[in-house]
Amino acid sequence: KENPDDVYKYTFKSNMVAVVSNGTAVLGLGDIGPEAGLPVMEGKAVLFKEFGGVDAFPICIDAHDAASVIAACKAIAPTFGGINLEDIKAPECFEIDRRLSEELDIPVMHDDQHGTAVISTAALLNAAKIAGKALDKLRVVVNGAGAAAIACARLFIAVGVRRENMIFCDSQGVVTTYRTDINEIKREFATSRRITTLAEAIHDADVFLGVSKADVLTPEMLRTMATNPIVMALANPDPEIAYDKAVVSRPDIIFATGRSDYPNQVNNVLGFPYIFRGALDVRATKINEAMKLAAARALAELAQEPVPSMVLRAYALGKLEFGRGYLIPKPLDPRLLCTVTPAVARAAIESGVARQPITDWDAYIEKLRTMTEI
DSSP: OOGGGHHHHSGGGGGGGEEEEEESTTTTTTTHHHHHHHHHHHHHHHHHHHEEEEEEEEEEOOOHHHHHHHHHHHHHHOSSSSEEEEOTTHHHHHHHHHHHHHHHHSOOOEEEHHHHHHHHHHHHHHHHHHHHHOOOOOOOOEEEESSHHHHHHHHHTTTOOOOOGGEEETTHHHHHTTTSSSOHHTTTBBOOOSOOOOHHHHHTTTTEEEEEOOOOSSSHTTTTSSSSOOOEEESSSSSSOHHHHHHHHOOOOEEEESSSTSSOOOGGGGHHHHHHHHHTTTTTSSHHHHHHHHHHHHHHHHTTTTOHHHHHHHHTOOOSSSBBBSOOOOOTTTTHHHHHHHHHHHHHHHOOBSSSSSHHHHHHHHHHHHHHOO
């Protein structure tokens, strides 16, 4: 009672994350409710433990408005070292994520937003490098204007993409300043160009980011993109354009999906276990932009390193080298823990949100390394 911080010393709080969802935006299934969302949250908790050594507990709540979700999370916060928000629909998720990050003194992250943004940004950094294109010159089209799309766009801007070079499309077409049916979040990315369709927007674009639904990007649209087009078709289980159609339509394409059976899987498991691991280890008060950028850059740099034989064996591959077919690390790469985690922890310290700084980095990395040994 007299020393509240001792809870980190004597209880599991320092290594415990709550995986909180109300089941309103479960991947590929939509608003299915907290009970039906529970298996997904259980799976998320397993991934936390398997990849990051983080003890995670699924908590599915019957709360639909932002205020109720916020109240529930604040009520349970004393038990947990961090909160991973999951599968909560937009626009409520924006307010929930923002307010909890501001009002709690533990790291909070809505993974559908920020996890997707981190991995997509890593892929973009390397794709632009392979394509020989400057980030500030990229013309980007984002199809889908929900939580993940907005977060990706914001992080793209943080690494150098220009806001004026981005066009958003939603289910009603291009998000423009002339429309009266868009919310405040979408208006942040509204264009003043006199275009209305995805086909118009995609013409001469360098990048297509799809966080929407299957088959909205046609081969005809793809053929109008600039040379070496970067396409991240992340709708699951079926992407915005099928892999086979995409590579046939544009042999020069740099292509990523959210699926594990195609190259360049943009998979959030590359991020959240290590982001929270690093945040917990320095007892960060929040997960800020500096930490997310550090994670993205660490992922991008790791993909440029030689791939160890254990990763090749895990995926039954004879060879894997940085390039169009390998933009970001594979999820089963054991180096992720010792690469992304320290980058996040260091960024937390340097940005002033760490309450327990690391002084011996060699010892810390060695401690992480022992977690990956079998």
